[in-house]
Amino acid sequence: MERITIDPITRLEGHGKIDIFLDAEGNVANSYFQIPEMRGFERFCVGRQVEEIPLLTNRICGVCPEAHHMAGAKAVDAVYHVDPPPTAKMLRELLYMAFYCTDHTTHFYALAGPDFVMGPDAPVAERNILGVIHKVGLEIGGKVIQMRKYGHTVVEMIGGRKVHPCTSIPGGLTKGITKEQRDEIEKMGHWAIEFAQFSLKLFNDIVLANPQYLDLIVGDIYTHHTHYIGLVDDNNKVNFYDGKVSVVDPDGVRLGKYAPAEYADWIAEHVEPWTYLKFTYLKKVGWKGFTEGKESGVYMATPLSRLNASDGMATPRAQEEYDKFYKTLGGKPVHQRLAIHWARLIELLYAAERWVELATDPEITSDNFRTIPTEKPTEGVGIVEAPRGTLTHHYTTDERGIATKVNLIVGTTNNYAPIQMSTNKAARSLIKNGKVNEGLLNMVEMAFRAYDPCFGCATHSLPGQMPLEITIRDAEGKTVDVLKQFID
């Protein structure tokens, strides 16, 4: 049987690879997207002092340590049955909003933007951040850097460090912020709102105003009718830091909302022997393989999922964009994967607006940032929305607060099954009768970018450039052809 190997970040990176098998007619028999590494945090966090786990799990991923630190912090609060004072929660959320702005910005400009701004038909050499700068002006590069710097500055002010923050502990934070810091944070927040609006306008002018691009989104080859999940507040508005997880079916009907402690009633993980990463699915619906529709438990957790699973955004400007989003794309839910990029920008605006809301709350500089726990530690679950999906940390301890069980369901894992499905779909539509369409690389690459898979969580790769390589071999394993392309 003929085999095609697609190596994102190449085999040597060990970050993920796709094997496509062809049948006798040269059509796709099956494809496998493999994750080649496992680190075992669930095991080696056991035996540790539970308050350390939010520091240890930071090291799962250097791209989103803030998400792990926050999910961990909420889990240890729950373990100690302690409710941090409002100031602590606001500070954590503020740190988190700054992080979101940085992360979404990086993704949009460095990874996704080029596809849209330059257009999918532009030469590969131009489809990169430099191409974007060339097309829309030099100052955009400076803005992106500025946004990243501002985000990291806030993370360090509240979290103690730029990468791998260290201040969240059971019951709150080890420090607060001064009035001077607050002033600075607010100023940066206003700038962030402007930047987010600028980004949406850019998207509007270049993508939405261009029927060809809009068709690309609407007619997306990566349309999968799956379930969606995302964290929402009491009013069912998108929330990144706190709330319940809303679950909607492919028709957009809400199946329910679960509190963090109920996650195991809703989410389950499936094991395959050919990959180290597990596949999550909705437990109530069940694992039916890599299939879509109401009967399949496959769901997605991305910016688009959060919008689909919610009733709107909690801030005014983001809400306007939310309305426009569904009006343009024909109502809820939206199944086209390329719309994730647009959803991401709406979230960027929400994060920036929320940043300013929090920074201007009079309580934010209060000294009351700690509650000392008094109850015996037992068990707790913490959930936040990582940029790449719902992140669940679940710790159980003995009465000394030593972890006896640790379970982690990380952002990208939620989307492993849909990514596998998208890849499969692209392969099937572009490989026919032994003919491999040159667009294959392109399509696979676009699918990847939309999900923004961060296998730093699952394994350890960055959402950086992804060289893709497809090797086509005949039955004896001899190389017939190599297609190669680099995603800038």
Next chain:
Amino acid sequence: MTSNGKPKFAMYWAASCGGCEIAVLNIHEKILDVDANFEVVFWPVAMDAKYKDVEAMEDGSILLTLFNGAIRNDENEHIAKLLRQKSKILVAFGSCANEGCVPALANLSPVKDLMDTVYTTVSTENPENLRPQPTTTVPEGELYIPTMYPIVRTLDQVVDVDYYMPGCPPESHQIAAVIDLVIQVLQGKAQLPPKGTVIGAGGSTVCDECKRKRDVKHIKEFKRIQHVMIDPELCILEQGVICSGSATRSGCGALCPAAGSPCIGCYGPAEGALDFGARLMTAVSSVIDSNKPEEIERILDGIPDPAGMFYRFNMAGSLLRASRPAWDKK
């Protein structure tokens, strides 16, 4: 291989979290200096991988390689060896490459335990009790994934290393300073330090950089941070909460204690310390205020997880390297 005549630079990640790469990207405009002074030949996060080009290079033709990440599986080891062969100067970059870092806490358990735990958690439905296999036969053919080694190793346990740059991740200002130094060396304005030197860090301890006041106070009880309102002025260890500052190499500016949180030792063992945990155990036992065996034991009950506490970042680089069940096949 085209060359612009500039010295060649490479950066690679093995078993790592990506935070080291983020720290490098956070040097912002200094990146331009790298670009101006080097030909970047291999850096997966920032450019196309060109693996084959690396393999085709002459031995020793890359001037400087920053290697982050530990050695967890056969793939990591293979690349470490290749880059060693191709590089004149190989730097172990970041805690993972230097000492194994947090993921090396896995060395406290056999790989089988890791697998058994991960693939049987409360949320895992695994009726056939499957585990990932290096080779799996699927209907269409065979699939392969790398093989995990019994323990995590540091870079210098696998290949010869020229310089060591600690930190999880190394702080960006330290990275910038190292890049400056290398550029000065290229321009003939400075000399490389002797092989084996720790670069991008200080020669003393985090305590030396820490602004908190030490009164040589002794304690009758170790406490957990969630139970103490940390006084903002006083030494954290002397407040009964274990802080790794005295065993940890300086270089970060004592960031964590400044934020009210103990140093957890991410810059690795202080100059002259052969074993991080041994150094920290010495410091910790010396603040215990008791000479009575039963009382000492009671006070030590306040440290319920010595291995995790004293070797959070250093397990793979420690003298013992791994717990016996992890490596002993019997």
Next chain:
Amino acid sequence: MTDTFEPTIIGFTCNWCSYRAADMAGTARIKYAPNVRLIRLMCSGRLDPTFVLKAFASGADGVLVSGCHPGDCHYVEQNYKAMRRFYLIKRLLAQMGIEPGRIKLLWASAAEGAILANEINKFTEEVRALGPLHWNPTQGIEAPAHAQPLVEVTA
């Protein structure tokens, strides 16, 4: 097998008491097990946990630490320091899979040669019963013979 196993034990002894006690035992022809290699420290307070770890890492099956009786240390309180370190190391070793029986703390004055010899013999038997430790964390690391090359070089 255990009856043929000769454990290697490293003994860290204080110059002023236990080392002399051992010396005395020697001159008085009191037999003690030859398994113990004594390393003299000026005081048990000089005991760095590094020494203990190094001993085990280098292949020792047991480690003995001895010093002057509490209250008798030449340097006043240093043996209490040794005691505190000792208890802590022992806890660490247990987590690393090294049985508590492989490490022993012993007080012996310069006059207690016979007692020391007796304790050494006892400890040697205890370690012998525990069997070899032979610390070797890299055993079992071998690159698998892969069905597929790790890195494929294609044209």
